[in-house]
Amino acid sequence: MIDVHCHLNFKAFENDYDEVIKRALKKGLELMIVTGTSIESSKKAVELAQKYKEIYAIIGIHPHHADKVENGWDTEIEQLAKMSKVVGIGEVGMDYYSYKSNGVTDPKLQRKIFEKQIEISIENKIPLQIHGRHAGKDIIEIISQYKNQLLEIPGMFHCFAGNLPYLKKVLNMGFYIGFDGNITYEGLAPGEDTALSDLVKYAPLDRLVTETDSPYLTPIPYRWQK
Ligand SMILES: [Zn+2]
Ligand SMILES: [Zn+2]
DSSP states (O other), X not given: OEEEEEOTTSGGGTTXXXXXXXXHHHTTOOEEEEEOSSHHHHHHHHHHHHHOTTEEEEXXXXXXXXXXXXXXXXXXXXHHHTSTTEEEEEEEEEEOOOBTTTBOOOHHHHHHHHHHHHHHHHHHTOOEEEEEESOHHHHHHHHHTTHHHHSSOOEEEESOOSOHHHHHHHHHTTOEEEEOGGGGSSSXXXXXXXXXXXXGGGSOGGGEEEOOXXXXXXXXXXXXXX
């Protein structure tokens, strides 16, 4: 089994990532794909991929960080995309959720950063790993602009949420789908209209990928354990 989206590059693991990786391998996990959300965490993901043969990296700027990039960010992403063991551009996308730390990042900026990274993915022929939250309509509209170029290996939507029509559109465009431990949480997450435990049933098995988004979204019954 492969974890196609985790954040061993995050602060939560700075003291024990080696232990966590070894424990996961011992439990039977074969490969881990570590995803970046900024230049810094993307570089860290590449470092981990260089250090462990069972780790690969996905690099990119998360939409929530679209207002924090500095000039030349795109050149850095382009360079990282060419490194060995980098297997995707992510997590990239659109996110209209209002975070406690700084609310919603300017959608225009999010779009600019997302589009540039879609272009980098196409140029380097490596798939996208898309993060979307409450922004399904705009994500579909943006990706549709690149429909013909994305046909061969579009990539995947990570931590999928939304509703059935949205899921169908994403599947029709050739994307794979990842769900996380939050499919075990009861009730609806704020702003959602379809329970994840229902939605997951409509994703065909041959289009599903396994992911954790660790250190986040621990499934029930382990959710609040340390
Ligand atoms: Zn995400
Ligand atoms: Zn993530």
